[in-house]
Amino acid sequence: xxxxxxxxxxxxxxxxxxxxxxxxxxxxxxxxxxxxxxxxxxxxxxxxxxxxxxxxxxxxxxxxxxxxxxxxxxxxxxxxxxxxxxxxxxxxxxxxxxxxxxxxxxxxxxxxxxxxxxxxxxxxxxxxxxxxxxxxxxxxxxxxxxxxxxxxxxxxxxxxxxxxxxxxxxxxxxxxxxxxxxxxxxxxxxxxxxxxxxxxxxxxxxxxxxxxxxxxxxxxxxxxxxxxxxxxxxxxxxxxxxxxxxx
Amino acid sequence: xxxxxxxxxxxxxxxxxxxxxxxxxxxxxxxxxxxxxxxxxxxxxxxxxxxxxxxxxxxxxxxxxx
Numbered sequence: 001x002x003x004x005x006x007x008x009x010x011x012x013x014x015x016x017x018x019x020x021x022x023x024x025x026x027x028x029x030x031x032x033x034x035x036x037x038x039x040x041x042x043x044x045x046x047x048x049x050x051x052x053x054x055x056x057x058x059x060x061x062x063x064x065x066x067x068x069x070x071x072x073x074x075x076x077x078x079x080x081x082x083x084x085x086x087x088x089x090x091x092x093x094x095x096x097x098x099x100x101x102x103x104x105x106x107x108x109x110x111x112x113x114x115x116x117x118x119x120x121x122x123x124x125x126x127x128x129x130x131x132x133x134x135x136x137x138x139x140x141x142x143x144x145x146x147x148x149x150x151x152x153x154x155x156x157x158x159x160x161x162x163x164x165x166x167x168x169x170x171x172x173x174x175x176x177x178x179x180x181x182x183x184x185x186x187x188x189x190x191x192x193x194x195x196x197x198x199x200x201x202x203x204x205x206x207x208x209x210x211x212x213x214x215x216x217x218x219x220x221x222x223x224x225x226x227x228x229x230x231x232x233x234x235x236x237x238x239x240x241x242x243x244x245x246x247x
Numbered sequence: 248x249x250x251x252x253x254x255x256x257x258x259x260x261x262x263x264x265x266x267x268x269x270x271x272x273x274x275x276x277x278x279x280x281x282x283x284x285x286x287x288x289x290x291x292x293x294x295x296x297x298x299x300x301x302x303x304x305x306x307x308x309x310x311x312x313x
Contacts, residue, residue, distance in 0.1 A: 045256070050249060056260035060269045067273065106276055114269040121265050223281050230288040237295060246295055 015092050015232045016241035022225045022232075029222035033215050040211030048204045060118040062208050066216040067110035071139060072174050074104035074220060078146070079171045082164035094160035095235065097167065098150060099228035103220050105143035111136055123187055131180040132188035135173055142170040156235055 044062035051058035078100040085094030115133065116126040127133065146163050153159035176183075181190050236242050250256040259266040 046250075050260065055262065057262035057265055059259070059262075059266050063269055063273045103280065106280055110273055110276060113272050117265045117269045117272075121262055219277060223284055226281065226284045226288060230284065230291050233288075233291045233295060237298075242295065243299065246292060246299075 013090060013092055015095070015236055016239075016245070018092055019229060019232050019241075019245055022229050026222055026225050026229075029218050029225065033218035033222055036211050036215035036218060040208060040215050043204060043208035043211055048208045049202055051205075054122060057118070057121050060114055061205070062212045064111065064114040064118055065209055066213040067107050067114060068136065069213055070216045070220055071104060071107035071111050071136070072177060073217075074100050074107060074224075075139060075142070075167075075174055076171070078104055079167040082160070082167040085160055086164035086168075091235075092232075094164070095228060095231045096224075097163065098160075099224045099231055100220075101143055101147050101150075102227065103224050105140060105147065107216070107220070108136060108140035108143055112140060128187055130186045130188055131184040132177065132186050135177040135180050138173055139170075139177060142166070142173060146170075 040062065044059060048059070048062075050056055078097045081093040081100070082097035084090065085097060112133070115136070119128070120126050146166055149166055150159045150163045153162055178191075180186060181188055233242055233245070257263060257267075
């Protein structure tokens with residue numbers, strides 16, 4: 001039985017069988033993203049109470065935290081697939097890494113943007129060279145560097161290898177971002193959610209944030225799978241399966 | 248619900264610029280990205296279809312000239 005499962009999973013590891021599967025998954029993840037997004041926005045604006053210290057300004061948390069989480073999660077996923085592609089020389093995993101990078105860069109940009117719009121009213125500055133903010137900016141540059149490096153190398157297999165090395169080296173930055181509020185004395189507030197102690201915020205606020213995080217997560221999967229399909233067709237254009245896939 | 252009017256909702260307790268500036272940027276980018284990706288996918292499909300048509304035409308022309 002386990003053997004069967006293993007075989008079935010490996011079957012999807014080739015672009016020709018993953019292309020139609022991804023096509024079926026995309027609408028599913030869009031539906032989930034819209035449902036979680038609608039519920040999350042409702043809680044964010046109509047259920048979660050006004051914050052005692054920050055008034056209505058704190059509501060930025062409902063997009064800031066999900067965007068920041070996704071920027072880190074997508075980076076880990078990207079580095080994982082790029083590393084797998086480097087180690088096993090599998091075409092699909094390198095394409096996955098390539099498909100994730102632009103969405104990760106977008107999430108990092110949104111994290112920085114919404115952070116600036118939160119910092120200005122609360123700290124009085126759009127930007128400070130604080131450990132948390134600086135390491136998130138570095139994450140954004142890592143994404144941009146990965147994309148630029150890959151597009152600068154003509155041979156896709158060599159581009160995959162160079163990108164994978166960059167992605168793997170950059171992984172050290174993710175724990176730095178995560179723990180920066182603990183390791184350094186920063187202006188940025190501590191983690192909103194902590195694994196070891198109960199969250200220090202109202203339950204409805206927490207729910208709003210989790211729903212929005214799920215919406216961002218489903219969105220990221222949907223849009224990356226769409227991009228992955230485009231990349232698969234571009235890179236495998238001379239193969240037989242692409243000819244059949246378009247019929 | 249804690250908003251007494253639509254105006255109060257949009258004012259966000261004086262934080263309108265910051266709250267809507269954040270949510271607005273997210274809405275804009277999260278709509279633009281899938282739109283651009285969809286366009287890219289359609290473009291690839293169109294180009295591939297065109298290539299195949301060109302190949303088929305070449306093939307036919309070879310037959311005619313022979």
